[in-house]
Amino acid sequence: MADPAGPHEPAAIVPPVAVERPAHAVRTLVVAALIVISILALAVVLARIVDLLLIILVAIVFAEGVRPLTNRLADARLPRAAAIGVVYAGFILLLAVLITVLVQPIVDEAKTLAHNLPSYQASLQSTVASWQQALNLGGSGSPNIGNTLAGSLDTAKNVLLTIGGYIVGVLVNLVLVLVVGFLWLITSDRLKHFVVDLLPPRHQGLAADILREMGQRMGGFLRATAINMVVVGILTGVASAALGLPSPVLLGIFAGLTAAIPLVGPFLGIIPPLLLGLTLGVGHAVLVVIVLLVVQLLDANLVIPQVMNRVVSLPALAVVVSLLIGGALAGLIGALLAVPVASALQVVLLRVVVPYVHTTQGRHDEAYARAYTPLSAADEPGPSGGGRRRTPR
Numbered sequence: 001m002a003d004p005a006g007p008h009e010p011a012a013i014v015p016p017v018a019v020e021r022p023a024h025a026v027r028t029l030v031v032a033a034l035i036v037i038s039i040l041a042l043a044v045v046l047a048r049i050v051d052l053l054l055i056i057l058v059a060i061v062f063a064e065g066v067r068p069l070t071n072r073l074a075d076a077r078l079p080r081a082a083a084i085g086v087v088y089a090g091f092i093l094l095l096a097v098l099i100t101v102l103v104q105p106i107v108d109e110a111k112t113l114a115h116n117l118p119s120y121q122a123s124l125q126s127t128v129a130s131w132q133q134a135l136n137l138g139g140s141g142s143p144n145i146g147n148t149l150a151g152s153l154d155t156a157k158n159v160l161l162t163i164g165g166y167i168v169g170v171l172v173n174l175v176l177v178l179v180v181g182f183l184w185l186i187t188s189d190r191l192k193h194f195v196v197d198l199l200p201p202r203h204q205g206l207a208a209d210i211l212r213e214m215g216q217r218m219g220g221f222l223r224a225t226a227i228n229m230v231v232v233g234i235l236t237g238v239a240s241a242a243l244g245l246p247s248p249v250l251l252g253i254f255a256g257l258t259a260a261i262p263l264v265g266p267f268l269g270i271i272p273p274l275l276l277g278l279t280l281g282v283g284h285a286v287l288v289v290i291v292l293l294v295v296q297l298l299d300a301n302l303v304i305p306q307v308m309n310r311v312v313s314l315p316a317l318a319v320v321v322s323l324l325i326g327g328a329l330a331g332l333i334g335a336l337l338a339v340p341v342a343s344a345l346q347v348v349l350l351r352v353v354v355p356y357v358h359t360t361q362g363r364h365d366e367a368y369a370r371a372y373t374p375l376s377a378a379d380e381p382g383p384s385g386g387g388r389r390r391t392p393r
Helices: 023-075 082-136 145-197 201-244 248-258 265-278 282-307 318-360 366-370
Strands: none
Touching: 023 082, 023 145, 023 201, 023 318, 082 145, 082 248, 082 265, 145 201, 201 248, 201 265, 201 282, 201 318, 248 265, 265 282
16 A cells, blocks of 8 residues: 655755854964064064164163253253264263373283283182192192182183273274264154154153153263262272282273172172282282272262162162163173163153053052152152152142
8 A cells, every 4th residue: 555645755965064164263363473473573673783772772871861961051052962062072082081091001901911811820829729728628629729710810811801892892883872872862852742742631741751750860870870980990990009909900990890780790890809819819819808898888888879879769679680681682781771771661660550550440549640750950869769759739
């Protein structure tokens, strides 16, 4: 009997539905790849022009350092370009006098130091050997401290002898620094006004104040560092000559240059005089250390609080971290520029970032942004080295 419903037809085969990948996922991958390539390209470009960027940054710091003097001359109704020219002429004249006075002693002492190095090393080894024997430290398994210090003396000699070459390299770049610094002094006011004018009117006053304080911090650091270098260099050179150490001019210049490095610079400046003092005897070396430590203590307690803490109020940890980052990025020049750059960034942190964070937390304390007074002639710094706080209004 036939099925009234008719013969069964085979079920239709439904093709699998293709899952389409969202188009935005592909675009996201392409955009991510382009971002990575752009970052790598930017890193390559920055690596190639890092030296030029450092020179520009040095020029800006130098320009901010001499800006107060150019402003005073400009206030005396001297055209701004002429005021900058007068300051530059005085700086070049001072530099020429220093070179005339110091070049010949540097050359003579460098030749003498290189010639007498073997005898210095022999004297140092003999002194250390007698010292080890007196303290019963000369066993077969003990390290040869004399040879180690003799090698260190050779390293110190090489460092002292490279001072002349280092100064020549600085003078070569000094021309570019002076040119860029001159252009910065001429155009920076208009550039700052242009940047400030891009902001909303209610923020323009604060932005102009922040830019001014950043310039004061960087320029003040340069002036304070220069004063500190001169004081440490002269005192160390005079002390080395009074103690009968060889090459006192080189030792003074080296101590002055290392004084530009915060925290660790004073200890680096003592090492060459200590090694040369050991060539004259242990007692003489101890006297050298005592005298130079007194010099460093006088500098740390009299000069630095007066000229450095007035413009730089960075915590010690921030100084160390900035030195490490600057040294890792750009070597010695990076370490020297790290502190003024960090000091300028501190202004942005305290006067922009912190108030913004307070605002996002619901604390509308507008007086906080006015609590850090910019360092200027009208506002004397407080004992802590930072700007004197205003009374919140």
